[in-house]
Amino acid sequence: MSEKKRIVYMDHAATTPVDPRVVEAMLPYFTEKFGNASSIYSLGREARQAIEEARRTVAEILHAKPEEIIFTSCGSESDNLAIRGVAFAQRHRGKGNHIITSPIEHHAVGHTVEQLEKYFGFEVTYVPVDKYGVVDPDDVGRAIRDDTILITIMYANNEVGTIEPIAEIGKIARKKGIPFHTDAVQAAGALSLNVDELNVDLMSLSGHKFYAPKGIGILYVRKGTPLLPMQTGGGHEQNRRAGTENVPYIVGIATALKIAYEEFESNNSHVKRLRDKLIQGILERIPDVYLTGHPTNRLPNNASFVFKNAEGESILLGLDLKGVCASSGSACTSGSLEPSHVLLAMGIPPEDAHGSVRLTLGRDNTEEDVDYVLEVLPPIVQRLRAMSPFS
Numbered sequence: 001m002s003e004k005k006r007i008v009y010m011d012h013a014a015t016t017p018v019d020p021r022v023v024e025a026m027l028p029y030f031t032e033k034f035g036n037a038s039s040i041y042s043l044g045r046e047a048r049q050a051i052e053e054a055r056r057t058v059a060e061i062l063h064a065k066p067e068e069i070i071f072t073s074c075g076s077e078s079d080n081l082a083i084r085g086v087a088f089a090q091r092h093r094g095k096g097n098h099i100i101t102s103p104i105e106h107h108a109v110g111h112t113v114e115q116l117e118k119y120f121g122f123e124v125t126y127v128p129v130d131k132y133g134v135v136d137p138d139d140v141g142r143a144i145r146d147d148t149i150l151i152t153i154m155y156a157n158n159e160v161g162t163i164e165p166i167a168e169i170g171k172i173a174r175k176k177g178i179p180f181h182t183d184a185v186q187a188a189g190a191l192s193l194n195v196d197e198l199n200v201d202l203m204s205l206s207g208h209k210f211y212a213p214k215g216i217g218i219l220y221v222r223k224g225t226p227l228l229p230m231q232t233g234g235g236h237e238q239n240r241r242a243g244t245e246n247v248p249y250i251v252g253i254a255t256a257l258k259i260a261y262e263e264f265e266s267n268n269s270h271v272k273r274l275r276d277k278l279i280q281g282i283l284e285r286i287p288d289v290y291l292t293g294h295p296t297n298r299l300p301n302n303a304s305f306v307f308k309n310a311e312g313e314s315i316l317l318g319l320d321l322k323g324v325c326a327s328s329g330s331a332c333t334s335g336s337l338e339p340s341h342v343l344l345a346m347g348i349p350p351e352d353a354h355g356s357v358r359l360t361l362g363r364d365n366t367e368e369d370v371d372y373v374l375e376v377l378p379p380i381v382q383r384l385r386a387m388s389p390f391s
């Protein structure tokens, strides 16, 4: 009889399992509490109450007002609504056409901005990043023009985990009266989401990165920020996002966010301890490998590397055979042969970028998981290099 294969999941930046406590909170809203939140009878009112309570829970964690929280279908939708919504509203008010962003954004931001440039006549300035993937707030300040209508810079990078100086960029944007959006999808649960301290006007979150289901997101929009709805229809979400509310998922994302911040210290110190052991172990055991992203100012669960003279995708396949789930970049770009735009923007040579591997830890990972990866990874890399024509 074959033993059950060991699975070590180290791809929490791609997605997380749903916390059983979240499932439990959601379940009644699929069945006995199934009402449409717009209906006036008690079943509808019960659903409305659940949504508004979820909104208050989220608002409290963000130090925001409940009416500043919009529930969306995912992080990508939140990014799209923030960027398009502000860009078109600002243009309509005659404020201008110019957007500032970075070259290391997730495609949900990057491709949205590109489309605005290519098809809708907006102009885009990409502020550079340094070798760690950090944006210099002074570069953002220098890029601002009279017609700048939006700045969008991510809070923490999904591939290399680098944390951006959001509060400082926000201060500069605020001084000039320019709406500032941050994609905080990877930061949720790992960093403070206090919108006042961060000086942000719009912030995107995605449930499946913090143990809520896939297919639910949040957009925070500071009161007074111009925003044209991108999905029109009924008057849901205060006329900012039409569509009958997904009550169970809204309950789920709020429950998951609450748990993430109640257990913030213990979860983050747990993953950070494992991450440090993993980074140290890999750098010690394997030659010609380097850490990507900032050495210290990075997400507590992110360990990302370049293995020279080895294909990242081949390493992933080798790890998969051993039951280890990892990634070579963002989930959406792995599988593509193009080197990561993030690594290239950081000045990493394309031949190195092909050897990138990202391991991202989560609540359920153990010390034994790390030991197991440290045991199986070195021979995989060694074997691939022995076969490589370049080594």
Ligand code: PLP
Pocket: 013, 014, 074, 075, 076, 077, 079, 106, 108, 154, 156, 157, 158, 183, 185, 186, 206, 207, 208, 215, 217, 330, 331
């Ligand atoms: N932004 C970042 C930084 C991400 O990592 C992701 C998902 O990988 C997204 C946006 C998109 O979120 P969703 O998968 O909910 O659309």
